[in-house]
Amino acid sequence: MNRIRLVVNGREREIEVEACKLLVHAVREDVGLTGTHVGCLTGDCGACTVLVDGASVKSCSVLAVQADGAEITTIEGVAGDDELHPVQRAFWDEFGFQCGYCLPGMLLTARELLDRMPDPDDDAIVQAINGNLCRCTGYGSILRSIRCAATRMAASGEPAEEAS
Amino acid sequence: MITKNFAYHAPADLHGVVTALSAASGTAVVLGGGTMLVPDMTHGKTVADVVVDLSRAGLSGITLDGGGGPHDGPVADDGVSDGRVADGRVADGRVADGRVADGGVVVVGATTTYAHVLSDPRSRTLAPLLRRVAGGVTGGPQIRNKGTIGGSACYANPSSEVPAALVALGARLRLASAGGTREVAAGDFFTGAFATARRPGEVLAAIALPAPTGPCPGYTKLKLNESSWPIATAACVPGPDGALRVALGAVAATPLLVTLDPPEAGVADPAWRAHVREVVDAALAEPWSDVLADGDYRRRVAPVVAVRAVADALQQAEGES
Numbered sequence: 001m002n003r004i005r006l007v008v009n010g011r012e013r014e015i016e017v018e019a020c021k022l023l024v025h026a027v028r029e030d031v032g033l034t035g036t037h038v039g040c041l042t043g044d045c046g047a048c049t050v051l052v053d054g055a056s057v058k059s060c061s062v063l064a065v066q067a068d069g070a071e072i073t074t075i076e077g078v079a080g081d082d083e084l085h086p087v088q089r090a091f092w093d094e095f096g097f098q099c100g101y102c103l104p105g106m107l108l109t110a111r112e113l114l115d116r117m118p119d120p121d122d123d124a125i126v127q128a129i130n131g132n133l134c135r136c137t138g139y140g141s142i143l144r145s146i147r148c149a150a151t152r153m154a155a156s157g158e159p160a161e162e163a164s
Numbered sequence: 165m166i167t168k169n170f171a172y173h174a175p176a177d178l179h180g181v182v183t184a185l186s187a188a189s190g191t192a193v194v195l196g197g198g199t200m201l202v203p204d205m206t207h208g209k210t211v212a213d214v215v216v217d218l219s220r221a222g223l224s225g226i227t228l229d230g231g232g233g234p235h236d237g238p239v240a241d242d243g244v245s246d247g248r249v250a251d252g253r254v255a256d257g258r259v260a261d262g263r264v265a266d267g268g269v270v271v272v273g274a275t276t277t278y279a280h281v282l283s284d285p286r287s288r289t290l291a292p293l294l295r296r297v298a299g300g301v302t303g304g305p306q307i308r309n310k311g312t313i314g315g316s317a318c319y320a321n322p323s324s325e326v327p328a329a330l331v332a333l334g335a336r337l338r339l340a341s342a343g344g345t346r347e348v349a350a351g352d353f354f355t356g357a358f359a360t361a362r363r364p365g366e367v368l369a370a371i372a373l374p375a376p377t378g379p380c381p382g383y384t385k386l387k388l389n390e391s392s393w394p395i396a397t398a399a400c401v402p403g404p405d406g407a408l409r410v411a412l413g414a415v416a417a418t419p420l421l422v423t424l425d426p427p428e429a430g431v432a433d434p435a436w437r438a439h440v441r442e443v444v445d446a447a448l449a450e451p452w453s454d455v456l457a458d459g460d461y462r463r464r465v466a467p468v469v470a471v472r473a474v475a476d477a478l479q480q481a482e483g484e485s
């Protein structure tokens with residue numbers, strides 16, 4: 001067993017994991033946050049996306065021990081308990097999801113894009129989400145949702161990071 | 165879930181890595197970004213007793229080694245040149261006219277990620293082809309944040325982009341083990357589908373590229389859809405004598421290097437296109453076949469991507485002149 005320390009959504013956590021445990025399973029089972037989904041376990045679908053030290057990764061392709069000492073942001077960390085982040089609100093308003101399986105990964109990826117590039121064109125949006133698969137929407141409403149979030153965030157003058 | 169547990173080491177430098185590899189009992193594997201290795205362990209395709217993680221070993225970064233001689237030390241983690249910048253060059257590796265002088269060697273640390281290549285402004289002048297490759301790798305920012313240039317080279321998937329890019333550039337791969345270091349030319353490194361000249365106990369420490377002297381190489385790839393892996397890639401590096409060095413990727417088990425005559429009458433000239441078809445077809449003994457496309461299809465598209473890469477290289481050269 002390996003004892004590792006993580007700061008998950010701002011809270012310090014210490015957990016014991018076997019070296020072979022995937023980060024996605026540690027987040028769900030040991031930290032107890034089940035918003036991060038398990039899909040393909042091959043690195044293709046993006047449902048398991050979390051941020052490690054601010055950079056998005058597919059947590060099925062990272063060992064939990066590798067994240068020792070890191071700051072992790074999961075979907076639970078993008079907004080307060082009773083609020084929606086502007087990106088979540090836009091997905092809600094624009095029907096950016098149906099079953100919601102892809103949603104946690106899609107939202108984190110969309111937020112990372114808007115933090116980096118507040119006014120992305122369609123090519124940049126497609127490039128950003130080309131590692132997040134959605135089997136329900138056909139992507140049209142996802143593109144609309146991200147454009148809508150960008151427009152609203154620009155209008156409110158809030159950069160994505162501070163809006164969370 | 166990975167069903168078999170293993171010992172995990174994350175050494176703090178290259179020496180620690182090669183020591184951990186040589187001391188390992190059982191099967192030891194090297195962990196780069198993990199984008200291939202971790203899922204392969206989950207699915208039981210790779211079973212390891214020991215995992216040696218490179219992420220803390222300081223092997224990331226792009227530096228210019230001005231002397232052109234071998235560079236044996238580990239590559240600086242921060243990617244900052246180690247001070248060996250030759251006369252007349254500014255710190256980011258350019259000479260005054262924006263080009264790198266002949267003879268320099270660009271050292272790309274094995275764990276340099278695609279995202280690092282894209283965010284490091286020095287890659288524009290020092291590794292423009294890798295920069296173009298990195299920008300087109302799919303799998304999302306998540307894969308570009310974690311996937312490494314060295315990991316792609318060592319995985320040697322025929323349907324991937326780094327191997328042919330390294331062959332086009334005439335790269336040399338620096339392999340380290342407890343017994344010392346050696347360099348292998350990219351053309352000799354890729355020995356088959358998912359097979360390389362790397363020996364057990366060796367780690368790829370860095371990739372040495374001749375510093376670019378001309379305009380940005382041409383690059384093109386053919387893929388099925390936005391998130392697909394490539395079916396065929398081509399990189400074109402014009403040589404000083406005018407001959408065009410074109411490396412085709414994903415069309416055979418290993419990268420295919422051909423030399424083409426320059427298109428005197430333009431890339432649309434039917435006679436020149438016939439020359440490309442003839443050269444590529446003769447070189448392509450056994451086209452690669454996988455779920456993305458069968459060998460017949462790849463044989464048909466190989467000369468097409470070669471033509472596109474040449475057209476792209478000529479356009480890059482025009483843009484800069």
Ligand SMILES: Cc1cc2nc3c(=O)[nH]c(=O)nc-3n(C[C@H](O)[C@H](O)[C@H](O)COP(=O)(O)OP(=O)(O)OC[C@H]3O[C@@H](n4cnc5c(N)ncnc54)[C@H](O)[C@@H]3O)c2cc1C
Nearest residue numbers: 043196197198199200201302303311312315316324325368
């Ligand atoms: C969804 C998805 C989409 C992708 N799309 C593309 C694409 O469009 N084009 C493309 O070219 N590729 C694509 N890839 C592949 C990607 O380029 C590779 O996954 C990545 O570069 C591998 O690097 P890594 O550091 O993650 O390797 P790892 O997974 O860490 O390792 C891969 C293999 O190399 C070995 N290894 C790694 N580093 C070293 C080293 N320094 N020394 C010795 N051995 C080492 C490991 O032991 C393992 O066998 C995609 C991958 C995914 C998951």
Ligand code: FES
Nearest residue numbers: 039040041046060
């Ligand atoms: S579960 Fe990680 S990418 Fe699908």
Ligand code: FES
Nearest residue numbers: 098100134135136
């Ligand atoms: S909403 Fe069902 S997979 Fe995207």
